[in-house]
Amino acid sequence: MRFGKALASHTTSIPGLLVIDLPVHGDDRGWFKENWQRQKMTAADIGLPDFGPVQNNISFNDEVGTTRGIHAEPWDKLVSVASGRIFGAWVDLREGDSFGSVFCTEVDPSTAIFVPRGVGNSYQTLEADTAYSYLVNDHWAHDATYTFLNLADETVAIDWPIPLDRVQISQKDRLHPRLADVVPMPPKKILVVGADGQLGRALEVEFGRHPWIEYAGRDEFDLSSPDVTSARRWRDYSAIVNAAGFTDVDGAETHDGRAEAWATNVSALSALARVAVTNDLLLVHVSSDYVFDGRNLDAYTETDRLSPLGVYGQTKAAGEAVASVVPRHYILRTSWLIGDGPNFVKTMMHLAQTGASPTVVDDQVGSLTFARDLAKVVKELLETRAPYGIYNFVGREGTKSWFGWAQDVFAALGHDPARVAPIGTASYSEEHGGGVAPRPANSILSTQKIEATLNGLTPTTSLADYLESISSVR
Known part of the structure; x- marks a missing residue:
């Protein structure tokens, strides 16, 4: 010695x-x-x-x-x-x-x-x-x-x-x-919660089906159960990807919706955070542009102060606070998610093809983010073991109002974009009896941090790509 x-x-x-x-x-x-x-x-x-x-x-x-x-x-x-x-x-x-x-x-x-x-x-x-x-x-x-x-x-x-x-x-x-x-030792498992949502489905396409990854929808994994901490042998897992969430922005303003939004976006996330802390797991959590009030003149960065307007935004802001307690965490803020499921682009596509002439809000500005691109980012963060923290990620085609994106959908499908009429948020809310939740006027998120962290990784899906993919399966 x-x-x-x-x-x-x-x-x-x-x-x-x-x-x-x-x-x-x-x-x-x-x-x-x-x-x-x-x-x-x-x-x-x-x-x-x-x-x-x-x-x-x-x-x-x-x-x-x-x-x-x-x-x-x-x-x-x-x-x-x-x-x-x-x-x-x-x-x-x-x-x-x-x-x-x-x-x-x-x-x-x-x-x-x-x-x-x-x-x-x-x-x-x-x-x-x-x-x-x-x-x-x-x-x-x-x-x-x-x-x-x-x-x-x-x-x-x-x-x-x-x-x-x-x-x-x-x-x-x-x-x-x-x-x-010898049967090789498999990798530690990854659990995807919310696998039946738009991002969950995209994550399954991106990661594929393997013994070391589990996809759990609402029926397979009850986040409200008091047995969450003992539901699995958590030491066999390396990460939890939380793609679940209550996303009915207007519904969150109702009595029942408010309770469900807090239960899903905060209480259930708290259970996952406890599991992650206790078992030293990585937690990936998806957040939203709604954590901001939209009054910034510039794009929001990861360090801007939170100031949510409505109940949905408040629950997402609270969820960020919960997720940030986990020592190893990625919080991914995104905006206007488009994937496999009901969404804005599919609605506009249906209206265009059925001859409708919709009225669409023109004073809320942001970027469409395609779920398949967000899924790639989740995988890249996990594989590269990027520094933990908050990252913004949105689509590649710039920023427009909902009205502008609606016109783009009509035009891409060969319909007259002039059939889409603009309307202000206040007027739209008044037309709908005031049952519309407050929304940020500026939902633009800066992606400089994640681009630098992931060596210039940028989204690859365009609106035209997405429209082609959903048209081919109709």
Whole structure:
């Protein structure tokens, strides 16, 4: 064992597997070390993940040559030696290109190894009375997913210091499968809530169907249930994407609608936030331009103060406050979402094709945002692990009033845009008996932050693309 090492980390041939040099201080009485020191070890220059350990285990081994493993569990762990010395071997048993990669090294009390979820862990004692310690970030559960590999597998061909036919190995470890028969550890799951909405459907198209992603609509996942926190084995998940929401802006101004809007957009989100905080999950939450009053002369940025006008906007603003409490969160503000479901463009298309001449508000300005583009942004944020926080994202075709977009729909379908007549918000509300919720006049959102973060990512769907896609399925 070497005294006086500086705390440092080193990458290995297995992605995410880190070797940590631990400072050990000794004298004629013995030695002392900090085996886990969160503040120091998770500092940027060390790079150890803040993995949230919840349990510490120690395996004591009497004799030289005791050999254990290869076990891969669905949690991260920091392994080290409290006394003695081991030869350690780690094999990547996760799905992906690195499956089967091997890393081996000797470990004494001055070294620790951070082992990511799904990487097989094994060791052989090189000294008698060796105590092997592992700090883990989940509790053992009988229904968790475990993966194993035979210690003598010829494919990974670990060069054990002491031949396996001369050491103590449990019968269970001797019977583990060869690499060709190993079922890889799947990735942690992503749960999409609100999968039956416009964005939820677009997310399913973007992410596809995989065992590691769940799409839950209102019937599959009841956010109002008091059992939300125990509804799933949440430690098997990495992220929750909240695409659910009460979006009836006018209905939110009614007695029943107000209660439902708060229940869906705030109370249900609070339950998801509790789950995310408790289980260290990433929360993706979709918000709205309605968190602003629309009185700005310029485009709204992520740092502008919130000032919602109506009940719907108030619930979305409250939802942002809830989501921001989750340490790892993305809040995506968007405007005027258009996807697979009832929406403004489909309404105008129907009116154009049936010969109607609608009157459309001309003093509310904003951008159409197509759900398929927003779904791509969600995926990009998750895959790139962009800095957490609030991001604005809207469509690519500039800003217009609802009246202007309606004219564009008519024109794109070959109808006379002059059939669309303009009307002011106040007059429109008066014509509808005053039952129209207040709306921001300026719904323009600046997208400079997300474009810089995602290396210039811009929307790709145009109004013409969308109209063509829905016309082809009619």
